[in-house]
Amino acid sequence: MRAKWALLLKIQLMGLTGIGKLRKDADPAVRRRAIGGLTALAIVGLVIVFYTVLIALSYCEQGLGAVLPSFTVAVASLIVFAFSFFQGAALLFSVKDRDFVLSLPVPRRDILVARLLCSYIVNLAFVLLIAVPVTVVYFVFEGFGPAALGTVLLAVIFAPLLPLIVGAALGTLVSALTAGMRHKNLLQSILSVVLFVGALAASFSLSFSAGPSGDIDFSAMYDVLVGSIYPPAVLAQWTLTGGRVWGVFAFAGISLAAAVIFVAVEAAFYDKIVGKLMAHAAARAYRKTDIKSASVMGALIKKEFRRLFSCPGYMLNGISGSILMAIGAVVLLFVDLSAVLPADAASDAFLTGMAAGLLIFMIGISCPAASALSLEGSSRGLLFSMPVSAQKILLAKAAPTFLINGAAGLLITAVFCIKASAGALGWVLCLLTVILYAACFALAGTYFNSKFPKYDWTTETQVAKNSMPVMIVCFSAMVLGFAVMGLGFAIGYYAAAAADVLAAALIAVFLALLKKVKLYV
Amino acid sequence: MENIILDIQGLTKTYGKTKKAVDNLTLSVCAGDIYGFIGQNGAGKTTTLRSVAGILPFDKGEIYIDGHSVKAEPVACKQITAYIPDNPDLYEFLTGVQFLNFMGDMFGVEKNVRAQRIQQYAEMFRIAGDLGSPIGSYSHGMKQKIALIGALLHEPKLILLDEPFVGLDPEAAFKLKQVFHELCEKGSAIFFSTHVLDVAEKLCNKIAIIKGGRLIASGDTEAVRGDESLETVFLEVLADDAR
The missing domain is CATH 3.40.50.300 (P-loop containing nucleotide triphosphate hydrolases)
Structure with a gap:
């Protein structure tokens, strides 16, 4: 008989991947869409692999190939920690099927083990996507050996465990502390943003480790990341290059011990934690001033904004690029651009092309519209039964993405153009890029979400972070952004202009496509 | 006829x-x-x-x-038309009154009429004291009641x-x-x-x-x-x- 945690894990993984449902679905259209989506995901994976290899090669060029494994473990761990923290209590406790699972004759420990393993497997898949190409580069440059392979394997397998546990514990703590408060969602979101900004500040300190030539000093970056921010990663490095065989085993042991202690403690306090998380602010009667009216579109957009700010996981995954742009605008105010940029490259045309590419990338990675429809979840019947056209519903879903990205993009563009003393053409092209791409990605995200909706999620982060439409938009922006930046080197203004024309055409296409969408349960 | x-x-x-x-x-x-x-x-x-x-x-x-x-x-x-499904999956991130405002806006119910009907039905179903609280904190029956009020707002x-x-x-x-x-x-x-x-x-x-x-x-x-x-x-x- 299979262990109960294994049965729970199987069910969770089936729900997460949708494989079980797809196997049973006889509708060829559903299968076609799934194949299309998987192809898109494969392309996204290839893009990640491509950029990872580029960074690994840069490390090797600077003679730092030997530290690649521990650097990879540290980077992956930080990302896993951030996402685990943003999920907060939802990762282990506040999931939709909690009451059902709690009613089963399964020990709390098994429930926790199943949930933790499910998150671990998802994060391990992400870590492998980065670690496998880096390891290949590492062995090509540093030479292959079975002992090294074993060390790297062990380090990679255990890499997500510790950050997952620490992130989940801190996230749950924040959720529990704010659970009984009236504006708990907003508070949790603000706390998450504060931590996110803290992480950004750390990454800024990394980027400021650029050497006098303007090249990134990977050695300094490694010291900060592995030495200060995530020291456990150095244990694996000791085994690889320091001759201390016990290093990687210590790393695995620490991760495993942390997991065992975490599960034991959380299982002991499971009911208390759930009770705390379920606490609600005292009931409040409404006041006459609470009765407000708005237009249909206004009401729909207001609802979308409320949804966005109701869940830290959705907000942080949705508008990280916008936050980045807003912070970037403030940082730019205190940076002397002429000192940072190489003198021969600082022409208006070059800067415009580069800025356009960067803006496209930043705007594209912030697309709450790509998951807004999926987040309707089991309440979608309510929305679809409203007396409004599907197009209006979808445009309202695109609106927050457009408005938030537009505002943050215009802010950073204005600061950048002033600081870089941009010419009229530079101003116009950069501002156009912001407006057009804010609209383009908002519409694209909404359209892809209508094509690939995932309504049967158990936590918001499943769709806000991992869903197909989000990945398609994110990585399209990445590819397009870097392409425009690359073209900016060669053709300056024309790169930005071409990108803007492309965006205008795409907006027309997506508007036409959205007109044809019908919304059914 | x-x-x-x-x-x-x-x-x-x-x-x-x-x-x-x-x-x-x-x-x-x-x-x-x-x-x-x-x-x-x-x-x-x-x-x-x-x-x-x-x-x-x-x-x-x-x-x-x-x-x-x-x-x-x-x-x-x-x-x-008003449609109330068997399982009232409502917007749990909204308060009861925010949800009713949303429904009123969708169906174009004039503000004064809306206020009067919310008052009437909320008192009838004994839920007026909870309208300022998030729907996420409601019981199944309360969600059912708020769904009913939302459906009845536009007659x-x-x-x-x-x-x-x-x-x-x-x-x-x-x-x-x-x-x-x-x-x-x-x-x-x-x-x-x-x-x-x-x-x-x-x-x-x-x-x-x-x-x-x-x-x-x-x-x-x-x-x-x-x-x-x-x-x-x-x-x-x-x-x-x-x-």
């Missing part, structure tokens, strides 16, 4: 390639009708209600609401309800029946599914029995049940059909 509010003509809905959930169903609901729709689990009740609400596409047939085609004029149909001509009495406390269920009668007196029509045959028998002036997607019996409640209880008739009809 009777004023037909809901006219279903040959409705057919198939899931996948073979599973016929509703098969050539035809029935009419007139103004003033409280029409009960009964059948076993999986008989096709929810599929029919969802198709009428315009949230599920169907393969064949036509559905007209007050003369408007659900296929051709979905927005016009939804404007005069719809057609009210579709899927198992409306599940989760309601006895007082709320009683008051809901009163509201049904009041709305019908004003010319609305109510079409609801239920498994509670006693309620259907006492409340409805018309009954339809569905099995395997096909309409087995329909008409005035007295005519359908004759001298027997609705429960007996229902079980007999199902048994006859099985033979």
Whole structure:
């Protein structure tokens, strides 16, 4: 008989991947869409692999190939920690099927083990996507050996465990502390943003480790990341290059011990934690001033904004690029651009092309519209039964993405153009890029979400972070952004202009496509 | 001549390639009708209600609401309809009053009228004290009540309800029946599914029995049940059909 945690894990993984449902679905259209989506995901994976290899090669060029494994473990761990923290209590406790699972004759420990393993497997898949190409580069440059392979394997397998546990514990703590408060969602979101900004500040300190030539000093970056921010990663490095065989085993042991202690403690306090998380602010009667009216579109957009700010996981995954742009605008105010940029490259045309590419990338990675429809979840019947056209519903879903990205993009563009003393053409092209791409990605995200909706999620982060439409938009922006930046080197203004024309055409296409969408349960 | 509010003509809905959930169903609901729709689990009740609400596409047939085609004029149909599903999955991130404001905005209910109706129904269902709290903190019954108030705000001509009495406390269920009668007196029509045959028998002036997607019996409640209880008739009809 299979262990109960294994049965729970199987069910969770089936729900997460949708494989079980797809196997049973006889509708060829559903299968076609799934194949299309998987192809898109494969392309996204290839893009990640491509950029990872580029960074690994840069490390090797600077003679730092030997530290690649521990650097990879540290980077992956930080990302896993951030996402685990943003999920907060939802990762282990506040999931939709909690009451059902709690009613089963399964020990709390098994429930926790199943949930933790499910998150671990998802994060391990992400870590492998980065670690496998880096390891290949590492062995090509540093030479292959079975002992090294074993060390790297062990380090990679255990890499997500510790950050997952620490992130989940801190996230749950924040959720529990704010659970009984009236504006708990907003508070949790603000706390998450504060931590996110803290992480950004750390990454800024990394980027400021650029050497006098303007090249990134990977050695300094490694010291900060592995030495200060995530020291456990150095244990694996000791085994690889320091001759201390016990290093990687210590790393695995620490991760495993942390997991065992975490599960034991959380299982002991499971009911208390759930009770705390379920606490609600005292009931409040409404006041006459609470009765407000708005237009249909206004009401729909207001609802979308409320949804966005109701869940830290959705907000942080949705508008990280916008936050980045807003912070970037403030940082730019205190940076002397002429000192940072190489003198021969600082022409208006070059800067415009580069800025356009960067803006496209930043705007594209912030697309709450790509998951807004999926987040309707089991309440979608309510929305679809409203007396409004599907197009209006979808445009309202695109609106927050457009408005938030537009505002943050215009802010950073204005600061950048002033600081870089941009010419009229530079101003116009950069501002156009912001407006057009804010609209383009908002519409694209909404359209892809209508094509690939995932309504049967158990936590918001499943769709806000991992869903197909989000990945398609994110990585399209990445590819397009870097392409425009690359073209900016060669053709300056024309790169930005071409990108803007492309965006205008795409907006027309997506508007036409959205007109044809019908919304059914 | 009777004023037909809901006219279903040959409705057919198939899931996948073979599973016929509703098969050539035809029935009419007139103004003033409280029409009960009964059948076993999986008989096709929810599929029919969802198709009428315009949230599920169907393969064949036509559905007209007050003369408007659900296929051709979905927005016009939804404007005069209210649909309450069996499980009130509402927006848990909104407070009760924010949700009601949202519903009022969607259906274009004027602010003063909205305030008066919210007050009236919130007091009737004893939920006024909780309207300022997030829906996420509500019990199942409270969610059901807030869904009902939201549905009644625009005084719809057609009210579709899927198992409306599940989760309601006895007082709320009683008051809901009163509201049904009041709305019908004003010319609305109510079409609801239920498994509670006693309620259907006492409340409805018309009954339809569905099995395997096909309409087995329909008409005035007295005519359908004759001298027997609705429960007996229902079980007999199902048994006859099985033979």
